[in-house]
Amino acid sequence: MDLKEGGLLWVETFPDAPAYPRLQEDLTCDVVVVGGGEGGANCAYQLSEHGVDTVMLERRRVGYGSTSANTGLIQYSNDAPMHQLADSLGLDVAVRYYKLCQRAVDVLDHMSHTLADPIEFKRRDSLYYASSEKDVKKLEAEYALQTRYGFPVAYWTEEQVAEQFPFRKAAALHATGDAELNPFRFAHALVRHAARKNLRVYEETEVCSIFHENGRVCLRTSEGQIVRAKKAVIATGYEAQENQRTPGAVVESSYAIATEPVRDFSSYASRCLIWETARPYLYMRTTFDDRIVVGGLDESAFEGPKRDNLLPQKAEQLLIELKTLFPAFADLKISHRWTAAFGGTKDGLPFIGEHPFHENCYYALGYGGNGTVYAIIAGEIIKELILCGQHPDAPLFAVGRMR
Numbered sequence: 001m002d003l004k005e006g007g008l009l010w011v012e013t014f015p016d017a018p019a020y021p022r023l024q025e026d027l028t029c030d031v032v033v034v035g036g037g038e039g040g041a042n043c044a045y046q047l048s049e050h051g052v053d054t055v056m057l058e059r060r061r062v063g064y065g066s067t068s069a070n071t072g073l074i075q076y077s078n079d080a081p082m083h084q085l086a087d088s089l090g091l092d093v094a095v096r097y098y099k100l101c102q103r104a105v106d107v108l109d110h111m112s113h114t115l116a117d118p119i120e121f122k123r124r125d126s127l128y129y130a131s132s133e134k135d136v137k138k139l140e141a142e143y144a145l146q147t148r149y150g151f152p153v154a155y156w157t158e159e160q161v162a163e164q165f166p167f168r169k170a171a172a173l174h175a176t177g178d179a180e181l182n183p184f185r186f187a188h189a190l191v192r193h194a195a196r197k198n199l200r201v202y203e204e205t206e207v208c209s210i211f212h213e214n215g216r217v218c219l220r221t222s223e224g225q226i227v228r229a230k231k232a233v234i235a236t237g238y239e240a241q242e243n244q245r246t247p248g249a250v251v252e253s254s255y256a257i258a259t260e261p262v263r264d265f266s267s268y269a270s271r272c273l274i275w276e277t278a279r280p281y282l283y284m285r286t287t288f289d290d291r292i293v294v295g296g297l298d299e300s301a302f303e304g305p306k307r308d309n310l311l312p313q314k315a316e317q318l319l320i321e322l323k324t325l326f327p328a329f330a331d332l333k334i335s336h337r338w339t340a341a342f343g344g345t346k347d348g349l350p351f352i353g354e355h356p357f358h359e360n361c362y363y364a365l366g367y368g369g370n371g372t373v374y375a376i377i378a379g380e381i382i383k384e385l386i387l388c389g390q391h392p393d394a395p396l397f398a399v400g401r402m403r
Contacts, residue, residue, distance in 0.1 A: 006338030040235030042379035069340035080348025248402030
């Protein structure tokens, strides 16, 4: 799958990223993880921490798939608001799901202090504003439910928004405890940490088929090598849809820009994450080197010329949206622009758990706008399923739940 196109900011921030060899021989291991993005990296990291003999196979290089195009907003809130999830999936599911996402942000904070390599993690507040007057009721419902269950959110009126920002919106939710990071560095930090222990990593190694032999899961590469394992984790992101569509998965494309470094952030209150109630939504964040990343303007075409030809136009639109909100940035220019496949699910939850057709295989597919958070949840659930055979939250994310 043609995952992305354009100039990727995160790859340039880490030009000396580690490289790993191609697989050139047959292997045997306890667990093989297919995919070297954030999801696969955290699964491998979690298993390695528990002494599991693990092999990682990545068809490109670590972090060079969708992870390199991830804009790195870290939030406990989701594309599917909590009150909507409560209506569609039930209150217990909605509350538990949001609690898991909140905990994942805290886990990322802890990892930022324990991983040897920097991941550019920074706690940030979030502003979630009403795109139009008709969305105010949605914000009120979301605020009521989140505060009822102890989430750190405040309701801001139009006047309160205008006091903090150079724009006016009918209402907004202001949340604390979210964050931003560099997803490319994060994936590499996890893999390098695990590789220093017992993880064996192979790049430019493409898996072309899966079969079973003598109770083992066997993966054959495009060059003919076979990896035999007790268990396999499929963390190939949106490319998992190439050979076998997952019921409920929706893959589109999104666009993003990064600006030149900003000298004065005085009009950008606390450099918070910003997003809106419209779907698809505009979103933005700042970076460690003082840029602003802006994304959105999703399109249904998820690869190919139809998506890529729109990139110049979409990039200019995103820059205009930024300058409309922040007139002080009128002279700001684009330094990077890119487009990438972006996937979600019809119920708003990712796919994590046992593969519906392959015994002893597990999916770790963080579909949705909170992919880094989902990678943390997936790593914990997959680790427990492999080591203990169960996890209490696994049914929430069951791969076949929308079949």
